[in-house]
Amino acid sequence: MRKIILSAILIALLVLTFFSNFIFTGQAVSKESIKFDTGDTAWMIVATALVLLMTPGLGFFYGGMVGKKNVISTMLQSFMAMVIVSLLWVVIGFGLSFGPSIGGVIGNPIPYLFFQGVGVNDSWSLAPTIPFLLFALFQAKFAIITPALVTGAFAERIRFWAYLLFMVLFILVVYAPLAHCTWHPDGLLFKLGVLDFAGGTVVHMSAGWAALAGAIFLGKRKVQKAPPARITYVLLGTGLLWFGWFGFNAGSAMGANGLAVQALATTTVAAAAASMAWVFLDKIMGHKISAMGACIGAVVGLVAITPAAGYVSIPHSIFIGIVSAAISNFVVLKFPKGKIDDALDVFGCHGVGGMTGMLLTGVFASKAVNPAVVDQGLIFGETTLFLHQLVALICVSIFAFMASYFLFYIVNKITPLRVTEEKEELGLDITQHGEFL
Template sequence: MTKNLSKIPFLLLMAIVVATFFLPSVPSTTENGEINGADTAWMLTAAALVLIMTPGLAFFYGGMVNKKNVLSTMLQSFICMAVVTVIWVVFGFSLAFGDSIGGIFGDPRTFFMMNGVIDGAPWVAAPTIPLVLFAMFQLKFAIITPALITGAFAERIRFISYVLFIGLFIVFIYTPLAHATWHPDGLLFNYGVLDFAGGTVVHMSAGWAALASALYMKKRNDTNHAPAHISYVLLGTGLLWFGWFGFNAGSAMGANSLAAIALATTTTASASAAIAWVFFDAVKGRKPSAMGTCIGAVVGLVAITPAAGFVTIPHSIAIGVIASIISNLVVDWRTRTNIIDDTLDVFPCHGVGGMVGMLLTGVFANQAINGGNETGNGLIFGETTLFLVHLIALVGVSIFAFFGSLLLLKITDLITPLRVTPAEEVEGLDLSQHDETMSYEEIKKPEHAVAY
């Protein structure tokens, strides 16, 4: 059955190729309106910066797993760039940003196969850049979100099952959250939720899906865990930090002062979180480590994401420090429990970091920073509306992302088994899933030889 199922994605891709022959042609002229060259140039750059975060994540995760699982773990990030792109072009963008259906998801027909995107009017929240650029910028967010989940079930998931799961996740978890949060007619948007660059849409959804995956997939059989290459983790962190400027500053949708503020808050939150993680480890009697510094920096980046364009620079430092300490404590708790085998602590770092960032946005948001914030100032300014809105939304999004992901995992498992066999897990996913290793000289079995 599994062998027959593996043919389905190829047949679907061929069907998409055939369908392109019957699409209407694009008009020879397009209406540019108020398209601004500087804004367009910056957003082209920002889209590229966000895309490089996914290879950065591949190195970040790849360096943390056992040597026999490095390639499989890295490939799980890279394949998202292929799978999610095709889904996004066919109907994913429509589900996220198409005509609203109940404020929960978009009409899949609105931009089906990118029809009407090249010659379409600019998106209402990005009026100075072409619609196609907005679509491609948002695609990069969709790509990295399921890639973030992979650290939770690293070293024990079948590749074909993983591909099916991320496809389901994008359609049924990511796009409804993106629509509800960022579409002008979205449920959370109209409720007053502020999410500048994806703390709710990206990190909370991935974090809760990671927790669901860790619980559903249960513990690894091979519990011997030694990071393969901490140098990879350092490289991945650098690429993530670099790309995050596009992630957050790009979410200003133009080359403007708000983008500069988001860039500044992103830098300071990440730096303060890295320092806080190292210092907090020292308080607990641990030596400063490269791994801890990198994890702290990423937690800071996660936490500032929803707040980047709504808070001051000093408050971004507070967000980084608070998120770092809380995530550090949750990591310690997770390592002591025998219930949750979240391999690379995705939930404590991305899930908890995203939730802390969302709540602290409700604490520190300042309307003087962003006039587009109509919900109100944060709790620190004596106003409670925004904080309560975020608190209620946090509960709702958490329930949706966690239980929705559990359901998708079960559906995937019914179609094709999620877990590798115990023997395949011991052998390592590089060999058992891909017939590859970090070094081909290490391949012992003739059947694993690779021809070039």
Template sequence: MKKILPFATLVVVLILALVFPSVDAVNVPGNKIDTGDTAWLLTSTALVLLMTPGLAFFYGGMVSKKNVLSTMMQSFVCMGVITVIWVVFGFSLAFGDSINGIIGNPSTFFMMKGMLGNATWKLAPTVPLVLFAMFQLKFAVITPALITGAFAERIRFNSYLIFLCLFLIFIYAPLAHSTWHPDGLMFKFGVLDFAGGTVVHMSAGWAALASALYLKKRNEVAHAPARISYVLLGTGLLWFGWFGFNAGSALGAGPLAATALGTTTTASAAAAMSWLFFDIMLGKKPSVMNACIGAVVGLVAITPAAGFVSISHSLIIGIVAAVVSNLVVMWRSRTSIDDTLDVFPCHGVGGMVGMLLTGVFANTNVNSANTTGNGLFFGETHLFLVHLCALAAVSAFAFFGSFVLLKITDMISPLRVSTEDELIGLDISQHGEEL
């Protein structure tokens, strides 16, 4: 039965594609597609997709040699699985007609209906709707891939596929809808998340912590990273792709996109150097891998704030996030929590720091159209308090929701590999291949 299920799933998708062909061209009077905005979002979509292979190299270089391919595959497979779900009903769950501000109606854009012609998304009126859907798809692809660093080297691949689907439907889609849909609960509450600090990084970070706690420690915790050169390559691809991630979230080619690109550049640079300098202050050697981790933490932290803060304040966000995440990594290493690649300290904590500092440094002069108020630094408390409440709510939802999904997955198909398979390595035991 378990062997037949994947094939049956593909058959169902094939039938849906035949029964519901999306060939209806939409011509909405008054809609004007801007070629410059469209060109930039096309480029940004490609850049964000590149981040997932970048993440594969980033994570793959950190694990032991016998688990490199399995770890990289856990990222790559998201590009296939999530895309299919997104086309069928995933985009509708995230951006379809709102159901109580929590989730979208799965029938709104079922099988990408209504996507052709000059149809647009209400908050992106100058780019084609199908392009907006594909841009958002890349965010949905990388989010569950981020979680994999927490349970690397000990999860069954088939079970991971089940969890991957459940996470997209029950954690990612509701958060994306409530945060980015104009009728969403958090959107109406005034939460600012420019490019996914809450939706992407906090959700992945808390899911990572839940995964580490649920799957418990590996049998062999200590190991040498397989390829630090992979980590460098992955960092470069992530940093490059992140310009599409953040600047692309302006949804147009204009001053806001330029600001987001600038804040992204400076926050990451500040975080990379801060992580190194902090290590040196503690008497450690300035390691290549830690410099890469610092850069990524800076990218994570600036993500929610990229289009709401000034470039000078982005430096502060990068520095603070690097120091805080570094401290949490040190704390985690003294506990029994086996978050293999420190996903929670880097992505979860980095995302939370970025979210809170957005509430501190957001300025209507940077983005008057979308900013719901000035931050704490400018003498206003409302936005900061809103973000504080949202942080608590999102953290609880992502952590406990993910824990429940892990339990459900485990009941369907055991999550953890056997001790023998773990010691052999997941490359051989799960995929029959080796580096």
């Protein structure tokens, strides 16, 4: 049955793409070329490539943390996100996220099916100096990494086909509505005035809460946790993530401008401050300064600065990095691992880091940094933004957790999520892929 379904999907995709010009009319593309800013366009091409690099970086980051029997499977989960989500984004994902708004909750995908009407002669309203197609491709890379982040929670125990199905449903049901609400000019959170520069709610909070839902639904691993397979992979993955994050955050300025430079600077120092704080805290609590701690701290800082990168000053970004590291370190330390098996602490790092960054954006956002800020943060004596950030945090948390748990339930009804205890003992590399290190 699985072979029949997969064959049908491939045949349908071939037919639809072959006859797309007849089936999907889309929005007409202007025949007169708009003169885009070449510097902005060049930078956004580079930023798009940088963000894509983050996903294989995440594969190394996660792959080095799991046991040796599960390295290939864990890394492949990230790689397949690039494969599946790229196509899904072109077919329908972009339209659901950035199509004409339906109630401020979701986009109408019909005008942009198969990227019809997404060309090089038009532009997005909030990125007028670059081609519309480039904006769509840049946003695709955010969609790619989000379900890949979730995989760390259920590492070493999920069936690969079940993961692929969950990934597709997650993009359609969780990611697309959040992207529309937060980043579309007619989205509910956007109109409320919620600030999320590069993905605190859309990427990290959604992934963090989905990870928690997955860890609860799948249950604990049956096999005793193995030591990390390759600490060097974790170091390499962190370096790639940090490097790619400059495209993630600075690219969200949508141009080669001062705001991009500001976002690059805040990203740099927040990651450094968080990494330093994490290893210092480990030392204060009597642990050795470890490569794992330094890497995890840096990633937490990158996560926390993401929603604030283009809205806060450099000194405040240092504060965000240190505070986020302290909070995530405490959550990871006190997380009930005996009851909930979040294998790679995705919720404690990405979920909690994203929430910390969202709230601190409401504290430190400044008009002096970004004139687009309407309501400044608490530190400037204004409360509106902070309250809006808090409302967004609560609503996104409830939606992401409940929707993701429901998706795990649905997928499990279609095909079992967990591998058998015997296959878990043998490792996913050999049982799911027939490969091993």
